[in-house]
Amino acid sequence: MPRSASRRAVLAAALAAAAAGAAPAASAAALSAPVAPGGTAGRPPLGSSLVDYHGWASAPAWRRGSARGTKVVPGSRPGIVIGRPAGRTEYADPHTGTTASWEYATWTSPVHRLAPAATEVVASWNAATPAGTWVMVELRGTYNDGGRTPWYVMGRWAAGDGDIRRTTVDDQSDGKSSIWTDTFSVDDAASGLRLVDYQLRVTLYRKPGSDATPQVWRVGAMGSDVPDRFEVPASTPRLSRELIVPRYSQNIHAGRYPEYDNGGEAWCSPTSAQMIIEYWGRKPTAGDLEWVNPDYDDPQVCHAARFTYDYQYEGCGNWPFNTAYASTYRDMHGVVTRLGSLADAELLVAAGIPLITSQSFIEAELDGAGYGTSGHLMTVVGFTKDGDVVANDPASPDNPAVRHVYKRRQWENIWLRTKRYDAAGKVRSGTGGICYVLWGSEITGAQQAALAAVGIR
Structure with missing residues (x-):
């Protein structure tokens, strides 16, 4: 089961639409096809003043x-x-x-x-x-x-x-x-x-x-700065598209290298980061991975855990340490920010940019997850024709099981709220729309515009 420290969080936002040079919004059928980095779609302006x-x-x-x-x-x-x-x-x-x-x-x-x-x-x-x-x-x-x-x-x-x-x-x-x-x-x-x-x-x-x-x-x-709230407004689905992103399970690493946050059970953040790093065509070299037991599958996940580990926090879930790790790969960039709604996430996915999000919930709040968590990272890689979230969830039994479709309304609320109730009915903090955004220097003008539209320049 995923776990990380609970953090007080706040909601954030995005500004403008797809930029100069972006293609017109495609049909739902066209947007449904999986795409590699570089896709683009139009988007109406998104207004908010909750993040800087x-x-x-x-x-x-x-x-x-x-x-x-x-x-x-x-x-x-x-x-x-x-x-x-x-x-x-x-x-x-x-x-x-x-x-x-x-x-x-x-x-x-x-x-x-x-x-x-x-x-x-x-x-x-x-x-x-x-x-x-x-x-x-x-x-x-x-x-x-x-x-x-x-x-x-x-x-x-x-x-x-x-x-x-x-x-x-x-x-x-x-x-x-x-x-x-x-x-x-x-x-x-x-x-x-x-x-x-x-x-x-x-x-x-x-x-x-x-x-x-x-x-x-x-x-x-x-x-x-956003007032605490248990419920957030629902956004209107505007995109059907799924990006081709590698799928890695953290759970297959349970018990491995317990000196790094007790092993793979707690590696949701580096596992998610590794998926997106490889989406952009980067990965560790064979020399980088020589320290990993050769009997282990997906040694790059072990590598990511080791080199995101915060020795004071005693965990791999330090947000800026994960984006800094991603930036050690050739011409990679990464920031920690907040978004205001799934419409903002759609803007990035439409341009071919997946993102890594942090959420907390009890099991009954997210159908199909099969667990509850005080804090868990997963990747948003697409949206169905009904607007539901396609997520690569590393808290899965194996790599083929990593792809999940989560109900849009449930997923949006557990990601964006700042207050929640735990299984015992006690008030706890929510993650408030926190996310990592990673990209390579080879991005297109439309992708640069999508980043700028959510405040990343």
């Missing part, structure tokens, strides 16, 4: 930040690297007991004003960290009462696990807000307190005297 994702990912954007020892590098994915280190520091890794010296350089974003002011913020980043390097991402913001947060650590991250153990940091709070694993949250949203702006700071580390450097080509954050 903002990222820095272009050379001009990087140059607008404040650099201490970093420099901008051009290319198909412009980014920042260590130029001349700003200094040296020591880091005591709490998970290995090792203290080591590191050179570092920093980049600090301009202040981004949130629209709307937020109760929650989730940062995400895309980076390469060669051996002997790692990165840290921090967030600082301003409240609507004029106060400022401290610099909160949102993650200490490396693609590998040979130098540091990737980790979040517990017990961060200023009495007004706290960091819950990967999420900034206002402690008492009912008080009216909100975060009105933020900055992100990225610190790049390398071993002293080395020429190696991390490269960061995207950093951003999603802020959101």
Whole structure:
């Protein structure tokens, strides 16, 4: 049965329609055919002001930040690297007991004003960290009462696990807000307190005297604010299409590598991420997988679990660690954001972009699932002619069983609500429309437009 930590969540949104160059909306019959990356369809405007994702990912954007020892590098994915280190520091890794010296350089974003002011913020980043390097991402913001947060650590991250153990940091709070694993949250949203702006700071580390450097080509954050609710409005089906996405079961890995969140039973997030990574034509090399027991099927799922594992959270479900893992593959990008309805998901699927969503429910709330969960990731790969959701659900007994069709109304509500009742009738949090969106650099103009329409630029 899937499991992950329950998180307070908020609902989000999208803006515009399919963009210049997109094909006219196709007939239902035409849209029903499975497609590979690149499809497109028209969409009426989608209006909401519940979420604000903002990222820095272009050379001009990087140059607008404040650099201490970093420099901008051009290319198909412009980014920042260590130029001349700003200094040296020591880091005591709490998970290995090792203290080591590191050179570092920093980049600090301009202040981004949130629209709307937020109760929650989730940062995400895309980076390469060669051996002997790692990165840290921090967030600082301003409240609507004029106060400022401290610099909160949102993650200490490396693609590998040979130098540091990737980790979040517990017990961060200023009495007004706290960091819950990967999420900034206002402690008492009912008080009216909100975060009105933020900055992100990225610190790049390398071993002293080395020429190696991390490269960061995207950093951003999603802020959101939606009142708590148990029910969300139903959207109107507008699409019938199913994408051809690999199907992997997490359950066949039960008991494997229990040092990573007790094994495959809890690997819904990396299993879902691996499906979408391979949809975009990427996968680990044979050399990457040499550490995996050769008797295991789908060793790439074991690989994804190991390299998304958060040593503080003690799980593989850290949202930005999963998008960062995806971005380690050739020319891949990934962000954590929120969407406002299944119409937004349809917009992406219509353009050939599947997504990974987080939902929580008791068994009776999702017909055909056969389980309940406080938090579970699955992929949205299409919609039937009746508008029901075609999902690759990794909580399945084997790979052929991964494809599910879930009732649209049930699925939309368990994904988008922010409050729910558990099996004992107690009020619990909902996931509020959280999702990962992953894509490769080879996307079409129509796919870029679909991403922009849901706020990802």
